[in-house]
Amino acid sequence: MIKNSIIDNNNSFLINALSCMADGVIAVDMDGKIVFLNSAAEGITGWSSKEAKNENFNTVFPLINISTGEKVKSPIDNVIKLGKSVGLTKNSGLITKDNRKKYISANSSPIKDDLGNFTGIVVVFRDITRIRSIELELINKEHGFKALFNSVPVGVVILDENEIVYAVNNCVLKFLNIKKTQIIGKAVGNGFCCKNSFDDERGCGYGENCKSCSLRKAITFAEKFNVSTNMEFNNVVVIENKEIEVWLKLSITPVYFGEKRVIVAVLMDIKDRKNKEIELRKAKEEAEAASKAKSEFLANMSHEIRTPLNGLVGMVDLTLLTDLNCEQKENLMTAKSCTNSLLKVINDILDFSKLEAGKLVIENINFDIKNLIEEIIKANSSTALAKQIELNYTFSSTIPQFLLGDPNRLRQVLNNLINNAIKFTEHGEISLKVKNIETIDEHVKLEFSITDTGIGISEENINTIFESFSQVDGSSTRTVGGTGLGLAISKQLTEIMGGNLLVKSKLGQGSSFYFVLMFPVGKELKKDIKQTFKINKVTENLNILLVEDDKLNQQVIGRMLKERGYLVDIAGNGLEAIKMYENKKYDIILMDIQMPVMNGIETTKIIREKEIENHIPIIAITAYALKGDKEKFLSKGMDDYIPKPVKMDKLFNVIESHTVSSKEEDLKNFSIRFDENGEVEFFNDESRILNKEKPILMKELAYSIEELNKALQEKQLSSIERLANKIKSLSDEINIYELKDISFKVELSARRGNLNEAVHYAKKVSEEFEILKKSILDI
Template sequence: MATRILIVDDSRTEALRARLLLERAGYQVTIAADGSEGLARAAQDKPDLIFLDTIMPKLNGFEACGKLKLDPKTSKIPVVLLPTAEEIADMPSGPALDCFLTKPYDPNMLVEKVKSIVSDNSKAGSTDDSMRYREELALTRQQLEAANRARRDILANMSHELRTPLHEIIGMTDLLLGTQLTPEQQGYIETSKTSGNALLSLVSDVIEFSELEAGQLGLESKPFELQEPIDRMLEIMQPRAQEKGIGISTTLASGVPKSLNGDANRLRQVLANLIANAIKFTEQGEISVRVDVETQHDREVELHFRVRDTGIGIPEDRRELIFEPFQQVDSSATRRYGGMGMGLATSRQIVKLMGGRIWVESEIGKGSTFHFVVKFGIVAQVVKAAPVAAASLNWPRKLNILVAEDSPTNQLIAKSSLKKEGHTVTLANNGRECVQAYEKSRQVANEPLFDLILMDVAMPEMDGLDATFAIREKEKVMGGHIIIVAMTAFATKEYQEKCIASGMDAYVTKPVRIAELDKTLEPLMNRAQQISKAEVCIAPVDFAAALEVVGDDVDILREAIGFSLTEVPEELRALQLAMDNGEPKGVEAKAHRLKGVMGNIGGLKARDIAQKLETMGEQGNLDGGPDLVKLLVKEITRVINFYQDPSWEQRAREFQAGNHG
């Protein structure tokens, strides 16, 4: 009698593929579409072996496996879990699990796994089997971690290598479109730009899908208003639909919570993909979006989204296949409608990532309805930020921008585009030059401050990550916080996280467009710490004052610093003690001493604070004194840190040379 195998998988395509392979090898195979159906069939049919997908709606594979092992009717049936590579790290290693096979699997491995389990079936559940399973799982985890690291590197490099020339092509066509052209030339350039943008879109789709499969794209969990992602989707999609004379309507059923917690951007992306697909295959009629409550418990709701079109429809035997990458209804659809078939595949991966499910109902010649169900938290009404005044939008003032970029072509694009908007641009060829330019702007009196740094990531000598870290370290001494925006062709989530971890404020992917940069900068500029030379001490030390005291001799200044700073910690402790004990005369004496030390080495802000404390002590009124002492300690610490950096002497000599030049 043939070995009976039960396959439990919500992907009909995957299940049918496995059944075909196993039936060819002589096995008898049945299919269950989800975990609940799988439990029922296992109890009824008592198969010899069960293949169990891990990610399924309602009841996932791990939960189903646990129930199978607890049920006396099915506890002895070997179960083969089918996790993806990224799930291996989280798999339990207890004796209840028999075996696993990582998706995507080689057909020969599938058949060999069945042969191995069937031949060893009599030993299933033994201690040796359990030990072998744990060893196999540990080894596979190590191998997959190495493979995932390699995959991440390949994705990052592929993203960079593809996007960099595309950025240059699209950027140069933008510049060319801003010149005097004949109508014929204008048409040629606009066609080139359209083709470049189409290619960029395809590259982005492939890279994003690869990231989803590799588990490199995560989800945000933030409060949002449901109408917002819907409105943003409509802003993009309605013009496309109007070009074909198609209307788009949206309906939120009564009872649908308006304020949710979850990933609004991913929701918008799924809706946009489904609407784009509907527009592509609909020649007349309308497209409708409807949202209903599927289930609701306490502070959680499961929403059912429907996207209905009046398009060509999908044959029944192709309805599961269209959710696979690079698949369309048939080859004629690809020729007629274009595209690579990535939108639905990406949507399916995102919906799964959100813990939901997606499917389609369709009738040839009448249209299709795409359904997806996902969960969100329910929150009180989202408090919206006060609207920004119109004068503050779109970079109200002309900015002084430092652009760190090693590519001459990208430098030309950035400089030309930003100057056209009225901004001043300084170029740095690598991270080291960027740090030097930033330092110069903060230390030299007649150098204008930069408002913003656009930082490429991949540069020679010093990359953008190290340059950003160096600037943030210098700000600990100099004060302030300049906005740094990553400007890179590395489009993966891992690189985005690296940029933020290094101290960058935001991240834009090449090719960078002014409109995208505007959108990224708007919230940053509104909350940015304003730095002006009148309000903030650019550096804690004024070299002009320090050198004047020592007769413009840097060597004498070095000796004075070494001598002066040794006594500062003890003087600060004595000042703090006098303040704590309420001794005005003690405060006056110690503040006077610190005022002199700081004045001698150029710590003018610290000197001025000490002067205020001295006056308070002299007048016998210490009200507010403790806060001033804290401020003095902070400022003196900045002075000490400044002089502990060995580069101070070189900077002093550069300042000296500049003044004598």
């Protein structure tokens, strides 16, 4: 028993001191009976000092593990057993008198007398429920943060201010296939670095190779400027000498925790995305290769069909020039019609292929809409007349004459629809109507409709009429031909032009195809100056070199030229042509493109290099007839282009447009002068005005010559060649052939790299232009 000298009721000072303590204090004798309990202990346990006195300690101070609910061994037993102070486990709690649970921390110590003998035990404790609740809340939040940190589908690496890896989430460990111990607490360059750091250099940021590393630059930038950076990073990362190829999307952000700054790097594994991009790129390349192969096949098919077709058409045309009886003439006209049908089939297939590949380009040029409609009606009238069908048109008077758009594609659509109408109409009429729906801000909305009194279309067929290779009459006994592509092409063309081709039809009563297109209003077109080419002393003795490898085409085109009165030599390939060009002066060369030994493009290049004085026109005559082929051949030094099959009138017009013999002949047949208003007047040899327009071409010519002189001063050969070519084209357009020849010599000199020669001829260009201006003003 504790002696009265130790705890004496008269010792008010000690009692008052213990009572003032914030911590609870309980004194227990060696029998485990409570002999003292201070005020704080009363508040914590719920027992008053009077109630607790002489009660068993475990009754007043029952302990449990709050987490598990299990009883906790009394601390006084441990003190007696061990003979020293003992504490409580972290989750220990007290069950109060009113059965509440409180987290407590306690320290139990032995009380000894002067001789060192145990006389009792003192338990000093405090209520830590509030602190422990906050602590548990923080622990729960930390667990929640860690769960979130480790569950996000992106990798997160946290570096401290010394670039030591402070934390990584599970996504990083899984991505790199490593354990935390392999990276936590290590410098980023030692635990996680690119392969460059192993080239006898220390890790990330220290080696010479690091200066060019995008990841290192991003980290340094974020540290230096305290701003986030985003990037994509591709490299081989090395973890303990194991190489792993990575494709990462990175976001590197500096974050402050109080005064402490860390770098948070968010990593997104985009390797799958990059692999898919590679696959898509490969698939795109394969698709493009397939498309190219298809285009090449179609181009070759077109070439191979057009070449024999040229011989067939040519022979028919030549035979039609001979004396024939009516039956023979009719047979030949039928053969010619068949070749035209075959040519249309080829063109339809090529157009459909371009539409399918999305490569068909719509032009936006000035055109005369009324003239276009009249030409379409005129072109189809003979076919309609042959079936005794009336073909007529109506054209709204409010429609502007000139519009901006693609007249060739509009012509193609209307021709397709009228041809179809003629095919499927046996009697009655076909009407083309062009109606002005509205005019808005210099734009007109036009409705085009083609109505026939033909066989019509059934309800089941009307939904498939615009499908590729679809035909109204698909039976083996159908009476009309065609590829079934015309309507499909027409519909796609109208859609590309901003419209939609629709149809109304009743079986046995006819059909009406219609579409609406919007056009900007255009400007008045300058009229073409057409010269009538007659066989005369200028053209009948022309020396022509025909370069053609196909024997049939040699025969056909050769006969056409001789019928015209031309003198013709024939070369079977480009090499023969060069030899003949060197040994004889020709007025013009007709050049096939695809030939053995040396093709037409190579041949043209060599001839252009050999030209010294006069420019010789070279005309491409080829079965390459796709869009863009003409521009390609002109860019290679050729002057014009005639597609096969060759039509005689086209052949003669092109030849004679490039073979005016002298400037005097030009001025005899074609003159220009300015009137009192500063406009240009064009005259033919009958002194009748053919056209009147502002001197745009002359101004453009003057400007181009001025630019040429600047390019000569700056010694820019490519610009000199380009400008000389432009002057040549402008001169040709207004029939100033002397200027055209001299500008060609400038172009040729620049192409050869001979600047002095280019300067010499350019001076003559300027002189000739001044003479021209003076002669115009003097007229």
